[in-house]
Amino acid sequence: MRRKLLGVSQEQLADSLGLTFQQVQKYERGANRVSASKLYEIARTLQVPVSFFFDGLADPMDGSENDEVGQHAERVVQEFLTTPEGLELAEVFPKIGRGRVRRQVLDLVRAMAEEATRNETAA
Structure with a gap:
């Protein structure tokens, strides 16, 4: 790191x-x-x-x-x-000031991860 x-x-x-x-x-x-x-x-x-x-x-x-x-x-x-993306996300995520917006970003990422997992298991 x-x-x-x-x-x-x-x-x-x-x-x-x-x-x-x-x-x-x-x-x-x-x-x-x-x-x-x-x-x-x-x-x-x-x-x-x-x-x-x-x-x-x-x-x-x-x-x-x-x-x-x-x-x-x-x-x-x-x-x-x-990962480069993880490091970049860790640097920019705290700059999102509002807790509600942070929660929405987290919900979006979680939904995308769940979809990717479903696609992997279906393949």
Whole structure:
């Protein structure tokens, strides 16, 4: 998400780290683990502290854990923000000032998603 907010492509980030863009993709999807030294390089390149990548995670020292609802919400938001359309929608939606109009936009998107799901199951 930070990479996208900065307008940095996977290729650009990969070049600055001496990696292939495929490796960056694997890191972002969680398919490959990131070493501590590589995480430090990524943080430096994206101009954030290393702790940025751990925001929202439960502190193992205090014994608390994120609940399932919170984890689901995090997955949904991450999935949504990894698409260009999702990122753009997240940027412009809050600019809709009135709650009623926001609700109408949400209802429209929900109806379109339900229609798309019906079409997929019918095919």
